[in-house]
Amino acid sequence: MDPTDIARWQFAITTVYHFLFVPITIGLSAIIAGYEITWLRTRDERWLRLTRFFGKLFLINFAIGVVTGIVQEFQFGMNWSDYSRFVGDVFGAPLAIEGLLAFFLESTFLGLWIFGWDRLPPRLHAACMVLVHVGTLFSAYFILAANSWMQHPVGYAFNPDTGRAEMNDFAAVLFNKVQLVTFPHVVLSAYMTGAAFVVGIALWHLRRARTPEDRAVYRPAVRTGAWIVLVAALGVVVSGDVQGKIMTEVQPMKMAAAEGLYETEAPADFSVFQLGTLDGEHETFSIKVPGLLSFLATGTPGGEVDGINDLREKYRETYGADPGAAYYSPGDYTPVIPLTYWSFRLMMGLGMAGAAIAAWVLWATRRGRAPTGRAVLAAAIALPFLPLFANSFGWIFTELGRQPWAVFGLMTTEHSVSPGLSTGEAWTSLIALTAVYGVLAVVEVRLLLTWIRKGAEELPPDVPTDAGEDRPLAFAY
Amino acid sequence: MELTTVWFVLIAVLWIGYFTLEGFDFGVGMLLPVLGRDDTERRVMINTIGPVWDGNEVWLLVAGGATFAAFPEWYATLFSGFYLPLLLILLALIVRGLAFEYRAKRDDLRWKGRWDLAIIVGSFVPSLLWGVAFANILRGVPIDADLEYAGGFFNLLSPYALLGGLTTLALFLTHGALFIALKTDGEIRHRARRLAVPLVGVAALLAVAFLAWTQQQTGTAGSAVAFVVAALALVGAGLGARAGREGWAFLGTFVAIGLAVAGLFLALFPDVMPTTLADGAGLTTTNAAATAYTLKIMTVTAVVFTPLVLAYQGWTYWVFRKRIATHHIPPAPAATVTAAAR
Numbered sequence: 001m002d003p004t005d006i007a008r009w010q011f012a013i014t015t016v017y018h019f020l021f022v023p024i025t026i027g028l029s030a031i032i033a034g035y036e037i038t039w040l041r042t043r044d045e046r047w048l049r050l051t052r053f054f055g056k057l058f059l060i061n062f063a064i065g066v067v068t069g070i071v072q073e074f075q076f077g078m079n080w081s082d083y084s085r086f087v088g089d090v091f092g093a094p095l096a097i098e099g100l101l102a103f104f105l106e107s108t109f110l111g112l113w114i115f116g117w118d119r120l121p122p123r124l125h126a127a128c129m130v131l132v133h134v135g136t137l138f139s140a141y142f143i144l145a146a147n148s149w150m151q152h153p154v155g156y157a158f159n160p161d162t163g164r165a166e167m168n169d170f171a172a173v174l175f176n177k178v179q180l181v182t183f184p185h186v187v188l189s190a191y192m193t194g195a196a197f198v199v200g201i202a203l204w205h206l207r208r209a210r211t212p213e214d215r216a217v218y219r220p221a222v223r224t225g226a227w228i229v230l231v232a233a234l235g236v237v238v239s240g241d242v243q244g245k246i247m248t249e250v251q252p253m254k255m256a257a258a259e260g261l262y263e264t265e266a267p268a269d270f271s272v273f274q275l276g277t278l279d280g281e282h283e284t285f286s287i288k289v290p291g292l293l294s295f296l297a298t299g300t301p302g303g304e305v306d307g308i309n310d311l312r313e314k315y316r317e318t319y320g321a322d323p324g325a326a327y328y329s330p331g332d333y334t335p336v337i338p339l340t341y342w343s344f345r346l347m348m349g350l351g352m353a354g355a356a357i358a359a360w361v362l363w364a365t366r367r368g369r370a371p372t373g374r375a376v377l378a379a380a381i382a383l384p385f386l387p388l389f390a391n392s393f394g395w396i397f398t399e400l401g402r403q404p405w406a407v408f409g410l411m412t413t414e415h416s417v418s419p420g421l422s423t424g425e426a427w428t429s430l431i432a433l434t435a436v437y438g439v440l441a442v443v444e445v446r447l448l449l450t451w452i453r454k455g456a457e458e459l460p461p462d463v464p465t466d467a468g469e470d471r472p473l474a475f476a477y
Numbered sequence: 478m479e480l481t482t483v484w485f486v487l488i489a490v491l492w493i494g495y496f497t498l499e500g501f502d503f504g505v506g507m508l509l510p511v512l513g514r515d516d517t518e519r520r521v522m523i524n525t526i527g528p529v530w531d532g533n534e535v536w537l538l539v540a541g542g543a544t545f546a547a548f549p550e551w552y553a554t555l556f557s558g559f560y561l562p563l564l565l566i567l568l569a570l571i572v573r574g575l576a577f578e579y580r581a582k583r584d585d586l587r588w589k590g591r592w593d594l595a596i597i598v599g600s601f602v603p604s605l606l607w608g609v610a611f612a613n614i615l616r617g618v619p620i621d622a623d624l625e626y627a628g629g630f631f632n633l634l635s636p637y638a639l640l641g642g643l644t645t646l647a648l649f650l651t652h653g654a655l656f657i658a659l660k661t662d663g664e665i666r667h668r669a670r671r672l673a674v675p676l677v678g679v680a681a682l683l684a685v686a687f688l689a690w691t692q693q694q695t696g697t698a699g700s701a702v703a704f705v706v707a708a709l710a711l712v713g714a715g716l717g718a719r720a721g722r723e724g725w726a727f728l729g730t731f732v733a734i735g736l737a738v739a740g741l742f743l744a745l746f747p748d749v750m751p752t753t754l755a756d757g758a759g760l761t762t763t764n765a766a767a768t769a770y771t772l773k774i775m776t777v778t779a780v781v782f783t784p785l786v787l788a789y790q791g792w793t794y795w796v797f798r799k800r801i802a803t804h805h806i807p808p809a810p811a812a813t814v815t816a817a818a819r
Contacts, residue, residue, distance in 0.1 A: 059578055060578065060579070060582065062578075063574060063575050063577075063578035063579065064575060066531060066574060067570060067571040067572075067574040067575055068571070069538075070534075070537075070538065070567060070570055070571070071567055071571070073538055073541050073542060073545075074541065074556060074563060074567055076545065076552075076556075077541075077545065077552050077553055077555065077556025077557060078556045078557055078560055078563060078564070079557075081553035081554065081556065081557035081625075082553070084545065084549055084552055084553040084556075085549055085550055085553045087549075088545055088546065088548075088549020088550075088552060088553070088767060089546075089549060089767040089768050089771050090771075091545075092542065092545035092546030092547070092549055092552070092767065092771070093546045093771055093774060093775055095542040095545055095546065096539065096542035096543045096545060096546040096547075096775060096778075097542075097775075097778050098542065099535065099538045099539035099541075099542040099543070100539050100542075100543075100778060100779065100782050100783070100786065101778075101782060103535040103538050103539065104532060104535050104539070104786045104789075104790070105789075107531035107532040107534070107535050108529075108531075108532040108535075108786075108789055108790055108793055109789075110531070111527070111528035111529055111531060111532055111793060112528065112793055112796060114527070114528065115524075115527055115528040115797060116528075116796065119796050119797065120796065164549070166767075166768045166770070166771075167768065167770055167771050167774075168770060170770075170771075170774050418553075418557040419623070419625055420557055420558070420625050420626055420627070421557065421560070425560050425561065428561070428564070429560070429564050432564065432568060433567075433568075436568060436571060436572070440571075440575065443579070447579060447582055447583070450582075450583070451582070470804060470805070471805075472804070472805055472806065472807040473524065473801070473805050473806065473807060474807075475807075476520060476524045476527070476581070476805070476806050476807055477520060477523045477524055477527045477577060477578070477580060477581040
C-alpha cells in the first residue's frame with residue numbers, strides 16, 4: 001500500500017473507533033442530567049441511584065472518547081498536511097472554536113461533576129452535567145460544520161495565488177444547508193444511541209431483579225429510555241429524509257452510489273436488497289420498492305434520479321477541466337459502490353431494528369409488567385449495539401460516498417495526503433494506534449461489563465451534605 | 478498590532494497556559510513512584526490533579542486548533558514534519574489520560590500497577606518531547622522551498638534539542654513536586670517539599686543553560702528580559718521551597734515556566750518555523766497565516782470566550798482548593814460484584 005492508502009485506513013479506523021464513544025457521550029450526558037434534575041425535583045432516591053450508576057458508566061466511556069479525540073485533531077496535520085494547507089483557512093476556524101467553546105466546557109465541568117458531590121450545592125452539581133451536555137452539543141455543531149463544508153463547500157473562494165480555499169462568509173459555513181440537517185440527524189442519533197445503551201442495561205437488570213424495590217429502580221430507566229429511543233428515531237428518520245434530498249442535489253453521485261443505480265430512471269425504484277457484484281451488469285437477485293427512491297431523492301414518486309453512468313460523464317465535464325485542477329485528477333469520480341450501497345442499508349436497517357425493539361420493550365413492560373423471557377434478554381443485549389453501529393455505518397457511508405473527493409468538487413483525497421509522509425512512518429502510526437486501540441477496546445469493554453453488573457447500588461450511608469475538614473472525599477480516583 | 482501578530486501572541490498564550498498547567502500534571506505523574514510510597518499515597522497524588530488534568534490538557538487541543546486556523550501552513554508543516562515525536566506524544570497522552578480514570582475502577586494491585594506505569598511513562602514522554610520539539614522550532618529545521626519538512630527523525634535530536642527536552646523535563650518535575658507540596662498534607666507534603674529543593678537546583682541549571690543558548694542564537698531584548706525574570710523566579714521557587722512557603726514556591730515555578738515559554742516565543746518572532754536550508758523557505762507569521770477575514774472571526778471568538786474559560790477554570794481550582802491527605806481517601810470500590818448483583 002502507498003502512504004495515501006495507509007493514511008486512509010488510519011483515518012477510517014481512528015474515526016470509526018472514536019465515534020463509538022461520541023454518541024454515547026452526547027446521549028448519556030443528557031439522560032444523566034435528566035436523572036439528576038428529576039432527583040432534585042422529586043427527592044426520589046431511585047433517580048439518584050440511576051444518576052450515580054450511569055454516571056460511572058459514562059465516565060468509563062467518556063475517558064476513552066477524550067483520548068481518542070486528540071488523535072483526530074493531530075492527524076489532519078500529520079497525515080493530511082496538503083489538505084490542511086488547502087482548507088485551513090476555512091476548516092481550521094470551526095475546529096479551533098470547538099476547542100475553545102466545547103472542550104474546555106466539557107472537561108472542566110465534568111471534573112466538577114465527578115469530584116464535586118460534597119463541594120457543590122446540589123443544583124449547581126446538576127447544572128455541571130447540563131453544561132457538559134451543552135459542551136457536547138457545541139462540539140458536535142462545530143465539527144459537523146467542518147465536515148459539512150467538506151461535503152458541500154460554501155462561503156469560500158479559491159485563491160489561485162495561494163492555491164487554497166479562503167473563507168469569505170463564516171455564516172455561510174456555519175449555516176450550510178447540509179450542516180443544518182446533518183446536525184439534528186447526528187445529535188438525534190446520539191440520543192437514540194445513549195438511550196438504547198440505558199435501556200439495554202436497565203432491562204437486563206430489570207429481568208434479573210428479585211425484589212419489587214430493585215424493579216422499581218430499573219423500570220423508569222427502561223421506560224423513559226425506550227421512549228427517548230422512539231422519539232429520537234422518528235427525528236432521525238425525518239432529518240435523514242431531508243438529508244437524502246439535499247444529498248441528491250449537492251452530491252448526486254453519493255445518492256446514486258447508495259442505490260447502486262447505474263442508469264438514470266424516472267421513476268426510480270428503491271433497492272432493499274441485492275445480490276450480485278453491484279457493478280450494474282451482474283445483478284442476480286434483488287428486492288425493489290417501486291418509485292421509493294424517486295420519493296426519497298426528489299420528494300415525488302415519479303421524479304427522475306440520475307444514475308452513476310450519466311453522473312460520471314457530468315462530473316468529468318464539470319471537474320475535468322477546471323482552473324484549480326492541480327488539486328484533483330480527472331478520474332472516475334465514482335466511490336466504491338458495494339461499500340456505499342451496503343453501509344447505507346446497514347445504517348437504516350440497524351437503526352430501524354433498534355427503534356422496533358424499543359417499541360417492543362415499551363409494549364412488553366406496559367402497565368407494570370416485568371417480563372423475564374429469553375426474548376427480553378436478547379433485546380437487552382442487542383439494543384445498545386444497534387443504533388451504535390448504525391452511527392458507524394452512517395459515517396462510513398457519508399465519508400466513502402464522497403470519495404474520491406476530500407472536499408467535494410475541490411480537492412481529491414489523493415492530493416490531500418502529506419507529501420513527505422513515508423510508507424514507514426504511515427505504517428508505524430497505523431500499527432501503533434490500531435494496536436493500542438485494540439487493547440483499550442478489550443480493557444474498556446471488560447471494565448464496562450464489571451460496572452454494569454454491579455448495577456445501581458444502594459446509596460452510601462452518608463450522601464454528600466456538610467463537609468467537615470477530615471471527612472473522606474465523596475469521590476476519589 | 479497586525480492580526481497575524483495578535484494570533485502569534487494568542488498561540489503563545491495558549492502554550493503558556495498548557496505548559497504552566499499540564500506541566501504540574503506531568504510532574505505529579507512522573508513523581509508517582511517517588512513520592513507515593515503506597516497505594517493510598519499514590520491516590521492522594523492522583524486526586525490532587527483529578528478534577529483538573531483534563532481541562533489543563535484542553536489548552537493543548539486549543540493551541541493545536543488555533544494553529545490550524547490562524548497559521549495553516551505552520552500547522553501542516555509542524556505536524557507532518559515532527560511526525561514520530563508527535564505520535565509518541567499522542568500514544569503517551571492516550572494511555573495516561575485513561576489511566577487516571579481507569580486505575581481506581583478495580584481494586585487490584587496488579588491492575589493499578591499497570592496503570593501507574595502508564596501514568597509515569599505517559600507523563601515522562603511528553604515532558605521530554607515537548608522541550609525537544611520547541612528547541613527544534615527555535616533552532617530551525619530543514620524546510621524546503623515548498624514549505625515542507627525535508628528532514629528525518631534524527632534531525633530532531635541535536636544536543637540543543639536534547640537540552641531543551643531535559644529542561645522541560647526538569648521544570649515539570651519541580652513544578653509537580655511543588656504542586657504536591659501545596660495540595661497535600663502530612664508525610665507526603667514534607668517529602669515533596671524536601672525533594673523540590675534539589676529539583677529546583679537542577680531545573681535552574683538546565684533552564685539557564687538552555688535559555689542562554691537560545692538567547693545567543695535568536696534572542697531579542699524582550700526574550701532576554703523574560704529569560705532573566707524566569708531564572709529569578711526559579712531562584713524564588715528554591716528559596717520558597719527551602720523556607721516551607723509552598724504557595725510562593727509554586728508561584729515561582731509557575732511564573733518561571735510561563736516566562737520561559739513567553740521568552741521562547743519572543744525569540745522566535747516573527748518566524749514561526751525557520752529553515753536551516755539555504756535554498757529553503759522558512760515559515761513566518763506572514764507566509765504561514767490565514768486570511769485577515771478568518772483571523773478577524775477567530776479574534777472576536779477568542780476575545781469573548783477566553784476570559785470566560787479562565788474564569789470557570791479558575792473557579793474550579795477554588796472549589797478544589799483544600800489540601801488532600803491520606804485520611805481523605807475513601808476505601809477503594811469493591812473489586813468483584815458477584816454477591817451484590819445476584
